[in-house]
Amino acid sequence: MNAHARRIAALRERMRTEGLAALVVSQGANVRYLTGYVGSNGTAVVGHEGAVLLTDSRYAVSAREQVSGAEVVIGSRDLLADIAAAARTHAGDGPVGVEADTVTLGWHERFCARAGGADVRPVRGLVEDLRIVKDAGEVATMRRAAAVADEALGAVLGAGIVGRTERQVALDLYAAMLDRGAQDISFPTIVAAGPRGARPHAVPGAEPIPAGTLVVIDMGAIVDGYCSDMTRTVATGPLPAPMEEIYRVCLDAQRAALAAARPGITGGELDAVARDAITAAGHGEHFGHGLGHGVGLEIHEAPGVRPGAERVLEAGMAITIEPGIYIEGLAGVRIEDLVILSGDGHDIISATPKELTVVA
Numbered sequence: 001m002n003a004h005a006r007r008i009a010a011l012r013e014r015m016r017t018e019g020l021a022a023l024v025v026s027q028g029a030n031v032r033y034l035t036g037y038v039g040s041n042g043t044a045v046v047g048h049e050g051a052v053l054l055t056d057s058r059y060a061v062s063a064r065e066q067v068s069g070a071e072v073v074i075g076s077r078d079l080l081a082d083i084a085a086a087a088r089t090h091a092g093d094g095p096v097g098v099e100a101d102t103v104t105l106g107w108h109e110r111f112c113a114r115a116g117g118a119d120v121r122p123v124r125g126l127v128e129d130l131r132i133v134k135d136a137g138e139v140a141t142m143r144r145a146a147a148v149a150d151e152a153l154g155a156v157l158g159a160g161i162v163g164r165t166e167r168q169v170a171l172d173l174y175a176a177m178l179d180r181g182a183q184d185i186s187f188p189t190i191v192a193a194g195p196r197g198a199r200p201h202a203v204p205g206a207e208p209i210p211a212g213t214l215v216v217i218d219m220g221a222i223v224d225g226y227c228s229d230m231t232r233t234v235a236t237g238p239l240p241a242p243m244e245e246i247y248r249v250c251l252d253a254q255r256a257a258l259a260a261a262r263p264g265i266t267g268g269e270l271d272a273v274a275r276d277a278i279t280a281a282g283h284g285e286h287f288g289h290g291l292g293h294g295v296g297l298e299i300h301e302a303p304g305v306r307p308g309a310e311r312v313l314e315a316g317m318a319i320t321i322e323p324g325i326y327i328e329g330l331a332g333v334r335i336e337d338l339v340i341l342s343g344d345g346h347d348i349i350s351a352t353p354k355e356l357t358v359v360a
Contacts, residue, residue, distance in 0.1 A: 003137060004069035007034050007130060008051050014126050015048070021094025022047045022087050023126065024111075027102040029297035030127035032225055036066045043083050044070060047090025054083055080107070084114035097123040125302075132294060132302050133316035138226060139340055142295070142318060145182070145228035146338055146349040148221040152176035153232065153352055160360045162211050162236050166191040166204035169217075177221045186220030186227035186299045197233070197332030200289055200324060212237040214247065214331040215359075220299060227299045229320050230350040231336035234359045246283065246325045247356050250333040253277040253323045254354070257291060261321060261339055261346045267291075267309030274323040275307070283325050292320035295338060317341045 001009070011034065015023055025044040031037050031053070035044055039059040045052050051070035055063050056079060063072045075082035087096045096115065098108065100122030112120050134142070156172045170189040177185060192202035194213040202216070209215060218231040233247065257274040271291040278287045290306025295318045303311045305319055313319070322336030337350040 002068055003135065004034060004036055004067075008046055008069050010130055011046055011127060012048055014130070015046070015097070018097065018123060018126065019095060020091075020097040020121070020123070022091035023097040023123070024083060024087055025099060025127060026107075027099050027127070029131070029301075030099070030102075033127060033131050033297060035070045036068055037063055038066055038225070039063060041079070043079075045083060045086040045090055046070075050090060052086050052090075054079060054086060080110055081114045084111055084116070084118075088116055088118055091118060095119040095121050097121050097126070099127075100124050128302055131296055133314055134296060134318055134340065135316070138296065139316075139318070141224045141226040142228060142338070142340070143349050145186075145221045145223040145226055146230065147351070148177050148180045148182050148223060149219055149228050149230050150351045151180050152182075152221070153217065153219065153230075157234065157357075157359050161209050161215065161234075162360055163208050165206050165208055166193060166196070167206055169209070170204040173217070173219055177219070180221075182221035182223060183225075184222045186222055186229060190216060190218035190231075192216045192332065193236070194331055195329050198326040198328050198330065200326060200332070200334070209236060212239065214239065214243050214333060216332050216334050218334065218336065225297055227295050227297070228350075229295050229299060229322075229336065229338050230352065231322055231334045232352055232354065232357075233333045233335060234357050236359055238358075242327075243331050244356075246286075246327065246331070247333050249278060249281040249283060250323055250325045250335055251354060251356075252281075254321060254335045254337070257321045257323065258337065258339070258346070258348065261313075261319070261341065263313055263315045263317075263341050263343065266312050267303050267305040267319075268307055270313070270321075271306050271309065274321070278323060278325060283327075286325045286327055287323060288326070289324065292322050292336075294319055313341055315341050315343050 042055040197216040220229040253274040292305035324334035326332040
């Protein structure tokens with residue numbers, strides 16, 4: 001049984017628990033996880049005795065090359081009617097689940113109109129809860145994605161960034177990741193120098209990067225569908241004492257959280273390790289976002305690592321640990337590693353050093 005067949009079998013167990021006879025899977029990452037399908041227009045219908053992937057004629061060849069564990073069906077011009085028919089076929093007289101967090105109200109109305117009176121039920125998290133723990137193949141792919149980002153960052157920093165614009169550096173990082181095997185970037189690359197680094201999701205600008213400041217670089221690569229995520233903050237020369245101080249505090253907090261990262265801790269408890277360290281240093285008000293998040297086929301997925309997150313972390317989960325300190329008008333610092341939780345703790349798969357590095 002291949003990975004896709006195993007995943008569909010696991011989903012069927014969850015469907016039985018939920019009392020569903022069939023499930024319509026429309027969220028793109030969920031479809032890929034279950035079937036291997038990569039195109040932009042594809043829906044899977046999973047029943048207890050079979051599964052189909054429905055798409056249109058544009059993807060006929062690629063879908064048959066990609067998909068395993070499910071039959072490929074090339075639909076008509078009314079693909080939604082074909083999806084509803086497949087759901088009725090696989091469900092019989094039983095309930096049909098649809099992914100409530102993916103479909104629109106309009107889609108739901110049209111689907112129900114074509115479903116011939118079927119008992120259609122909104123469901124949440126059935127496939128996502130399977131995706132949260134990565135298998136060995138997924139972890140290996142994420143390691144490759146992380147290595148691509150590490151290598152790209154090393155190459156671009158080695159060429160120098162002072163006097164270049166944030167936008168130019170971001171574009172160079174994009175090209176360097178593609179050159180090293182990435183299919184795309186996980187998210188728009190962030191390069192933010194000086195006071196702009198105090199904006200956690202700054203858009204790279206057109207001003208030259210100056211000497212003597214901090215530069216936040218947040219980046220990730222996609223390899224075979226799986227994302228990586230890493231942030232490093234570098235110096236462009238000698239720093240004012242307040243910048244040195246926030247870097248030290250952030251790095252100490254990140255290392256403390258890494259030391260605590262293991263199966264059995266909740267996301268909220270892990271967040272508190274870093275947050276308490278930053279607060280004790282007088283910068284609690286300067287750390288506004290959560291400590292991290294899950295990563296996989298999507299750049300942000302479960303589990304959450306933030307205040308109040310109650311989910312207990314398990315071996316095989318891939319999470320980021322990324323505390324930040326952001327002081328308006330001065331600078332920002334964020335230091336982020338991607339880690340895989342394991343039976344004895346965790347494995348850091350971001351390899352770029354974190355000690356403060358001076359870049360010309």
